[in-house]
Amino acid sequence: MNSREQDDQRKGALKQQLVNTLDYEQLMNCMRCGFCQPACPTFHQTGLEAASPRGRIALMKAVADGLMEPDEAFKQQMDLCLGCRACEPVCPSDVKYGQLLEQTKDALFEHAEPAGAIPLRGLHKFAKPIFKRHRRLRLMSTILHAYQRSGLQRLANKGNLLRWLPAHMQTMERIMPHADSRGVVKRVGGHRFEAKGERIGTVGLFRGCIMDVLFTETNVNTVRLLTESGYDVVIPKEQSCCGALFSHSGDRDTAREFAKQNVKVFGDAKVDYIASNAGGCGAMLVEYDHLLADEAEWVGPAREFAVQVKDISELLLRSQRWNQLPEAAVQSKTAAQPETTRDDTVTVTYQDSCHLRNVMRAGEGPRQLLRLIPDTNFVELEGGEVCCGSAGIYNLVQPQMANDIVDSRMEAVRDTKASIILTSNPGCLLQMKVGVEREKANDRIQVMHVVDYFAEKILK
């Protein structure tokens, strides 16, 4: 078979898989009212129908109907979607856009063009064992740690070696936090901690992969806040990556493998709740029942697992402990009417984690928490519910769009006059740091995880 024939065969197989797997009921349910469009960041940036949820669904349906081929433009349009799923809460017809996108990405990954597939598939092959075994991830972070601390980073910067990297990678390199190869378990010294005060229940900490090596401090603070709130905390040893990075790029099989491992490990740990402090991971975890829907022996346990998953803010808010905090000095204000604040109050704003808000539907939690903190002037970010452009690895693969989006977020930040931007997901945190860096505002604006801010204000 020559390469032309091979290519035709690949295209045919791709089309067939899309026809077979796209959920036609969902495609029909879209009534094309367009209510999704104001919520869509890529529509907002481009103004193009094709770059909106209604447009993408129309493209998927056109492929399913045989009206068009799933060509390169089709693939690019699907890749341009951030997967933020802001279209779902505003969809009156309850179209499961996220599922349609996954079905499409699955097929595109499975039948990718050979030239494109080698890097992507190769990357997955390389990444899978690392993310599966937490130990190996920590080893990788040791290397990063060594790079950052040995002087190599300084040397690389000094020698201008990094200019060979694309501009967005250079920015990334600069804003990357210092890796900590020890992870939360070594830092807090154990897997099991007892609740302080009145006991509410047992929480299993989902430590995450990126969270645990780049944001170890946040995990440490999460454990401290949970025990202070009245939870026993366990950190199951054999937990793996949530699978989100694999699932979103179309490798659902690897994601399923990870899901089963986590369902088993947390099931064995006999916990009441599973705490997530990263919206991206949490959203993946709450949909394990959907991910494992076709596997009879797993779907039951996966459903149990999914309902136990809670965002950290929600768990903290359940505790009576924080109700006794002095009232926040100033209640939340909209950006339009910032109030003059006392000298010792800090003005903060909050950038939503899309998956926390749109998938876990827990976007109010961090806001409620922020309103409890003394000496904090919480100003809503206009359009804070709009994706910041991070979206998993989106900012690495679609740097142009991601930069455009984050720049427009920074405009809104400026209006709030906040000195701290808070987030509840590591990807968003890094992306907002990119925004601050691009705005050259490093000396004025800090970016923090809500948990760290809460811990800093309450525990110290």
Next chain:
Amino acid sequence: MIVNEVRQDLLQLLGPERYRDDKEALVTHSYDATPMLQSLPDAVVYPDSTSEVQHILRLANKHRIPIVPRGAASNLCGGTVPVSGGIVVAMTRMNKLLELDTDNLTATVQPGLNTKQFHREVEKRGLFYPPDPSSMVISTLGGNIMEGAGGLRGLKYGTTKDYVIGLEAVLPSGEVITTGGKLYKDVAGYDLTKLLVGSEGTLAIITEATVKLIPAPRVRQTMLVAFQDIYAAARSVSRIVGAGIIPATLEFMDQPTIRVVEEYNHIGLPIDMQAVLLIEQDGQESASVQKDMDAIVSICGEEGAARIETARDEREAEQLMKARRSALSTLARIRPTTILEDATVPRSRIADMVLAINRIAAQYELNICTFGHAGDGNLHPTCTTDARNTEEIHRVEQAFADIFEEAIRLGGTITGEHGVGTVKAPYLEWKVGEAGIALMKGIKQAFDPNGIMNPGKIFAKSARKRLVITR
């Protein structure tokens, strides 16, 4: 297919970003919010200026290429579906608010400006642009003007046609006309402004519009009244208006509508009721607003309302109104296809019309939910169905023909605010008569002798036979 000569010409004018004829662009401009309607154009263009629109129209006119002007494609009559192919002219890049004139209380806008965004800008200045179609979060003002869009506030404040006072429009020949101006009085010749409003893109493309604004009302109260008896609700509507009270909004939802809206919005709508009225009154003084609200409460009480609730604050009021705004799309949850019409009757005949819809739904064994702007007699009987079930769709068509027939019999019309488009073209003659159609065709001919502007809309190839009903 666009002939190469035209293609090259447009490419040179607009560049590859703004002239598109690839499959992606064609597919995503082949539909609007109208169910069961899709047709691919041959090209899509995104002009930035009036002169570009002139160039495009001149070219299309010379080559007899159909032109479909498009805003956000949120209409429900098939108005922006390119049923004869041709070039879709997407006006979304011409989206600027050109001027807010507080001396004359007018705004001048480009047609691609988003309606909601416009509302926000206007309201920042303490002013008010009342037309509020349910789709306003995505709709454009140009689209609103071309379709003569209505909304929830139509009863007291009128609709789009009552606010547009000046237009700049490009004729198919490429000539530009300007009509009206910042003028509340202007009788210089035929009223071309009003003629263009609601012309559904069949006469010209508007490139600029001047609308009038009014001072924003300072006080607003919202209430929800629930009835166990659908007839009592409809009678209340007639009686409120009959008592000389014109509420800012007077919206009606029947039981199936209430059920789904509650399921989606969780705002505590009483799902066991047969009908609810959402009533809003606004004004400059709270005393007069309160007086109206009290009178409404007593009328509803006399008609046997089971529950009367007043929104305690802005947020609650917004929630109640949101429930009504999303009624249409929410109904889409019941079954895959949702067909919504907008038969309209004089407000005194509301009760009769609601009864007739119920009877017709039962006769054809269909699920028809009815909600709408009851204060102005504009009802939205909405059928939840499945486009794949051809036998059922046939019954749906028959039922709607009966509903239109009934509306006309009651002194009403086939469409109050959605427009004729392709969907109601076969019924237009029922409303305006043979002579009316001939006159409208004459007007069309004067504007667009070559018939390039949005062909297939308003005028049907063949009119439906009207059944003679003897009752």
